[in-house]
Amino acid sequence: MAGPNRVFLNGESARKRDEANAAGTIYPGDLIQHDVNGNVVVHSNPYGGGELMIAIEDGLRGRMVDDFYVSGDKVFFHRPMRGDVFWMRLKANGGTASPITDVASAGDGTVIVTGGGTGAFPLKLRTIESVPQAGAVQRVRVRVT
Numbered sequence: 001m002a003g004p005n006r007v008f009l010n011g012e013s014a015r016k017r018d019e020a021n022a023a024g025t026i027y028p029g030d031l032i033q034h035d036v037n038g039n040v041v042v043h044s045n046p047y048g049g050g051e052l053m054i055a056i057e058d059g060l061r062g063r064m065v066d067d068f069y070v071s072g073d074k075v076f077f078h079r080p081m082r083g084d085v086f087w088m089r090l091k092a093n094g095g096t097a098s099p100i101t102d103v104a105s106a107g108d109g110t111v112i113v114t115g116g117g118t119g120a121f122p123l124k125l126r127t128i129e130s131v132p133q134a135g136a137v138q139r140v141r142v143r144v145t
Helices: none
Strands: 008-010 017-021 031-034 040-042 053-056 074-078 085-090 102-105 111-113 125-127 138-144
Touching: 085 111
Parallel strands: none
Antiparallel strands: 008 085, 017 074, 031 040, 031 053, 053 074, 085 138, 102 111, 102 125, 125 138
16 A cells, blocks of 8 residues: 655644764654764664654655665654654554554564553654554554644
8 A cells, every 4th residue: 555755744843853863774754762872773662762753754865755764874853742643664563553542662663552551752652544463564654642
């Protein structure tokens, strides 16, 4: 199924876009965090918290949502606000999403379906569409609440 050609779909965080150098492979739609050197890496703590940051595509260089960043690339990302909608990456075998399903960090940049709660992030992440569980990473629309 074809989807949007961008990660940030709707909301106010367009004003909260930032950038940093990658220190590893990062896909647009991944949850990310800063490392000790100020670079960004995939969020590595399952269900863990920290500042909520979501990598977006590098449209300035013609890259799309499936074009990943590698070490040394400039990564563009958003610091989400309540109400923002993103097209994120649901972990392979990360659960079946239905509208208003809570998701949390899977510890590898993707999100996983939870039984309730979204981990330790200050803002909640909730799916707004149905996506069946699959053996490969899939995209899912997520609202920040």
